[in-house]
Amino acid sequence: MESARPPGDRVRVIRYAAALVTLAATLIVAGFTTPAFVTYDNFLAIVRAASITGIVAVGMSFVTISGNFFALSAGQMAAFLGILFAVATVAGLGVPAAILLTIATAILAGILQGMVINVIGNPIITTIAFGAVFGGLAAFMSGNTLIRVHDDAALAALRFGTARPLGIPTQSWAFFALALLSWFAIRTTRVGRLITLSGASPAAAAASGLPVGLSSVIAMVIFSCGPAIVAIFSVAQFSLAKADQFSGLDIDAIASVLVGGVALRGGQGSPVQAALGALLIAVLQNFMLLRGLTAGERMTIVGLVVVIAVAGFHLAQGRRR
Amino acid sequence: MLRMAQVSKHYGSSVALDAVDFSVERGEVMALLGENGAGKSTLVKVLAGLEQPDSGTIEIEDRAVDLRSRSQARAAGIAYVAQELSILDHMSVAENVFLGDTSFGWLRRPSMLAKKAAPFLDLVGLGSIDPLKSAGSLSIAERQLVEIARLLSRSARIAILDEPTAALSDAETARVENVVMTLAAKGCSVIYVTHRLGEVFRLSQRVTILRNGRNFPAFPTRNIDVDGLIERMLGRRLDQMFPPRRAGEGDVVMSLRGCSTPGVRLPVSLEVRRGEILGFAGQLGSGAGAMIQAIAGARPLTAGTMTLEGCSYAPRSVRKAIRSGVAYCSDDRKRDGIFLGRPILENLSAPALERVTRFGLIDPRRERNLANGVAERFEIDRRRFGSAARTLSGGNQQKVALGKWIGTDPKVLLVEEPTRGVDVGARAEIYRHLRTLADQGLAVIFASSDTQEVHGLADRVATFYHGRLVRLGNTDAISLEDVTRDVTDADQGAAA
Numbered sequence: 001m002e003s004a005r006p007p008g009d010r011v012r013v014i015r016y017a018a019a020l021v022t023l024a025a026t027l028i029v030a031g032f033t034t035p036a037f038v039t040y041d042n043f044l045a046i047v048r049a050a051s052i053t054g055i056v057a058v059g060m061s062f063v064t065i066s067g068n069f070f071a072l073s074a075g076q077m078a079a080f081l082g083i084l085f086a087v088a089t090v091a092g093l094g095v096p097a098a099i100l101l102t103i104a105t106a107i108l109a110g111i112l113q114g115m116v117i118n119v120i121g122n123p124i125i126t127t128i129a130f131g132a133v134f135g136g137l138a139a140f141m142s143g144n145t146l147i148r149v150h151d152d153a154a155l156a157a158l159r160f161g162t163a164r165p166l167g168i169p170t171q172s173w174a175f176f177a178l179a180l181l182s183w184f185a186i187r188t189t190r191v192g193r194l195i196t197l198s199g200a201s202p203a204a205a206a207a208s209g210l211p212v213g214l215s216s217v218i219a220m221v222i223f224s225c226g227p228a229i230v231a232i233f234s235v236a237q238f239s240l241a242k243a244d245q246f247s248g249l250d251i252d253a254i255a256s257v258l259v260g261g262v263a264l265r266g267g268q269g270s271p272v273q274a275a276l277g278a279l280l281i282a283v284l285q286n287f288m289l290l291r292g293l294t295a296g297e298r299m300t301i302v303g304l305v306v307v308i309a310v311a312g313f314h315l316a317q318g319r320r321r
Numbered sequence: 322m323l324r325m326a327q328v329s330k331h332y333g334s335s336v337a338l339d340a341v342d343f344s345v346e347r348g349e350v351m352a353l354l355g356e357n358g359a360g361k362s363t364l365v366k367v368l369a370g371l372e373q374p375d376s377g378t379i380e381i382e383d384r385a386v387d388l389r390s391r392s393q394a395r396a397a398g399i400a401y402v403a404q405e406l407s408i409l410d411h412m413s414v415a416e417n418v419f420l421g422d423t424s425f426g427w428l429r430r431p432s433m434l435a436k437k438a439a440p441f442l443d444l445v446g447l448g449s450i451d452p453l454k455s456a457g458s459l460s461i462a463e464r465q466l467v468e469i470a471r472l473l474s475r476s477a478r479i480a481i482l483d484e485p486t487a488a489l490s491d492a493e494t495a496r497v498e499n500v501v502m503t504l505a506a507k508g509c510s511v512i513y514v515t516h517r518l519g520e521v522f523r524l525s526q527r528v529t530i531l532r533n534g535r536n537f538p539a540f541p542t543r544n545i546d547v548d549g550l551i552e553r554m555l556g557r558r559l560d561q562m563f564p565p566r567r568a569g570e571g572d573v574v575m576s577l578r579g580c581s582t583p584g585v586r587l588p589v590s591l592e593v594r595r596g597e598i599l600g601f602a603g604q605l606g607s608g609a610g611a612m613i614q615a616i617a618g619a620r621p622l623t624a625g626t627m628t629l630e631g632c633s634y635a636p637r638s639v640r641k642a643i644r645s646g647v648a649y650c651s652d653d654r655k656r657d658g659i660f661l662g663r664p665i666l667e668n669l670s671a672p673a674l675e676r677v678t679r680f681g682l683i684d685p686r687r688e689r690n691l692a693n694g695v696a697e698r699f700e701i702d703r704r705r706f707g708s709a710a711r712t713l714s715g716g717n718q719q720k721v722a723l724g725k726w727i728g729t730d731p732k733v734l735l736v737e738e739p740t741r742g743v744d745v746g747a748r749a750e751i752y753r754h755l756r757t758l759a760d761q762g763l764a765v766i767f768a769s770s771d772t773q774e775v776h777g778l779a780d781r782v783a784t785f786y787h788g789r790l791v792r793l794g795n796t797d798a799i800s801l802e803d804v805t806r807d808v809t810d811a812d813q814g815a816a817a
Binding site for chain 2: 188189190191193194196197200201203204205206207208209210211267268
């Protein structure tokens with residue numbers, strides 16, 4: 001192993017450190033100024049919020065690393081998959097089968113979106129269009145009403161949505177597990193390397209004989225599992241699904257990826273950074289909520305944080321060259 | 322008309338122009354010749370205001386001028402047509418003629434532009450083209466002519482044409498040549514950069530030759546012949562740069578029968594043997610690079626068949642070619658040769674990922690072993706494996722771009738312009754590495770526009786000119802002058 005840290009690593013360190021330092025600073029400020037912030041219930045609220053955003057953000061980071069910027073279909077896909085899961089459960093399919101069906105549909109949706117991205121070459125347009133399709137399907141399948149799970153057996157099977165093993169919500173365990181798994185996947189698996197290299201330079205990857213098109217498809221499949229997991233947990237937690245449930249999810253997930261410091265142009269970064277970003281956004285949101293900021297004020301501040309983060313990382317990168 | 326005196330230009334420690342004197346008279350066509358890297362483009366860019374000289378003076382009509390920007394050069398009456406054409410496809414021909422010309426104000430009525438463009442288009446022989454037609458439908462020659470029409474519209478006193486015919490067919494070349502003569506007849510001074518010696522004799526009154534950044538005094542074209550030009554262009558040889566050649570006695574690895582591809586007009590047939598280095602010599606657009614790309618699966622074959630180790634070989638993509646054992650390094654290293662932002666280790670293992678993977682996981686030990694093997698053979702610093710490839714010098718980047726293929730155990734290695742953007746010291750090293758690869762049983766085919774490089778490195782040489790294979794033979798039997806003549810002036814060479 002080499003002992004000296006190669007110079008190229010400096011920016012990577014800056015990117016991690018920036019998110020961590022900001023997170024620590026927000027925690028300290030919030031802790032000292034806002035008594036309600038340092039309670040167990042509030043901790044749970046933050047962790048739960050971070051988990052929902054984080055699961056999607058971790059998946060989204062694969063899309064970003066693969067060089068396809070962002071998928072803008074996360075919220076509508078989650079809404080659609082949530083309704084699908086609820087409808088399947090209500091129809092008496094059984095919770096395990098409904099989970100399988102939901103995940104399988106998500107994978108299919110990922111493959112489709114990935115293939116279309118390869119054809120038209122623009123991930124943003126593709127996922128906006130697919131988002132509309134999923135949103136439409138969600139409204140259509142739900143008939144624009146709440147889908148409630150009443151059946152006792154099903155409700156018993158859905159208890160994992162409100163459970164807290166070791167005092168921490170199941171969602172959060174899933175978030176931590178997925179973040180770890182993703183970190184492992186991007187670092188050590190061949191697929192992870194394929195996605196990173198394809199994002200770093202699609203031309204060089206193709207010239208090296210790597211299947212660049214496949215990498216976009218795989219990244220979209222990994223991404224699509226995020227909304228599916230979030231949707232299943234949400235139905236399990238609230239025993240209901242509705243079409244307009246996840247409206248802010250896209251922006252929060254994108255903000256997490258960016259604030260966490262995943263390089264926008266692809267080929268750099270780690271899902272762990274997106275997870276950190278999700279924590280940071282959740283803490284910030286919670287702090288502002290406790291301070292009584294309105295939804296509009298909160299949105300403005302989160303937007304500004306994203307702008308500052310992206311500009312800062314960009315300048316740090318530029319100065320090195 | 323134009324007089325440059327003692328103009329020098331350095332890039333870091335390397336000298337691009339060394340006290341160059343250069344002058345052009347009114348209405349004269351001055352040919353500017355030289356090998357690649359001799360300083361032609363730098364000289365031309367200084368005149369176009371794109372580069373600032375370190376020292377020296379430039380005078381136009383006996384008045385010193387300061388060419389600090391493109392617009393200052395334009396104001397001084399200098400018009401420059403670069404090798405990369407700046408024609409906007411989606412705009413009309415007339416718009417393209419007046420591109421960047423703000424003298425009409427901001428309201429540019431199409432019909433008015435068309436009327437104003439017509440006489441200029443007429444002069445360049447494009448009178449039959451509708452000026453309102455979109456420029457996207459024009460051929461490359463027509464685009465070149467539109468560029469010249471633009472130059473006419475600016476009533477330039479000095480016109481610089483940088484290899485205007487490199488990508489053109491004979492008939493198209495004749496059109497451009499005619500326009501150049503018209504231009505000169507109207508009193509415009511023309512500086513004509515070319516690699517094609519035939520054009521020099523047809524067009525120019527005088528020739529300036531650059532070599533290693535220095536110039537010979539200009540002399541009248543009628544006082545010299547092709548051999549004289551070639552001799553002055555080549556000058557001193559750097560024999561010690563190249564490893565000794567070998568007699569290719571290995572088995573035939575790959576053979577081409579009657580192959581053509583877009584960019585290669587006449588079918589090409591040839592064979593490559595194990596352990597042999599075959600060099601394709603040819604300028605831009607000669608077909609040498611196109612042929613390499615066709616073998617690499619990056620360009621479709623329009624006719625003919627290829628075999629690899631006796632089996633039919635018809636790659637439909639670079640990926641398929643690699644799987645068959647044919648590796649390809651393009652001439653655009655920064656674009657597709659290396660992953661600039663990724664660590665060197667990952668660069669070296671990228672083409673051979675499946676070989677270092679077990680059960681879907683990359684085995685770090687195997688990856689490192691593979692990279693160590695490459696690093697050892699190509700003398701890449703192992704301590705820098707973790708650094709981004711961007712941090713390497715051009716020569717070391719090229720070593721990574723070439724060396725990474727060793728991991729895939731290819732049978733044939735294809736390289737375009739193996740030493741583009743590589744300094745002289747690292748060049749010798751790359752030549753040596755290519756020779757070592759050949760010695761270990763690889764067949765190497767490379768294409769280069771540097772004739773000394775082809776002649777020095779290759780065991781056998783194939784010369785390309787204008788989309789056809791001119792000559793194929795053992796390098797020992799062909800002189801450097803022959804190679805240079807073939808790639809610059811094959812038509813006259815054949816006639817002689």
